[in-house]
Amino acid sequence: MSSQKNQTSARERIAYNLRELRKKSGVPQDTLAATAGISQTFLSQVETGKNNISVDKLEQIAGALGVDVVDLLQPLPV
Numbered sequence: 001m002s003s004q005k006n007q008t009s010a011r012e013r014i015a016y017n018l019r020e021l022r023k024k025s026g027v028p029q030d031t032l033a034a035t036a037g038i039s040q041t042f043l044s045q046v047e048t049g050k051n052n053i054s055v056d057k058l059e060q061i062a063g064a065l066g067v068d069v070v071d072l073l074q075p076l077p078v
Helices: 010-025 029-036 040-047 055-065 069-073
Strands: none
Touching (some): 010 040, 010 069, 029 055, 055 069
16 A cells, blocks of 8 residues: 555544535534534544544444445545
8 A cells, every 4th residue: 555645544434434424414412412422522533533443433423414435534625
């Protein structure tokens, strides 16, 4: 696997994509957190890249958003 200097981390991609998908769907953080079975504080920390997230929690959030986990890992727009 080759690394690129300007490549964003998975945490940064998840934070960005989660925030954008949630906003597009019009779902407030507290509602998404409750639907996903996590705290709003934790969701906020994931959206800002301040907290790491397990694959299981990522699946819970993706399910609550109605998207596939892979959607949360997409590269950032250029």
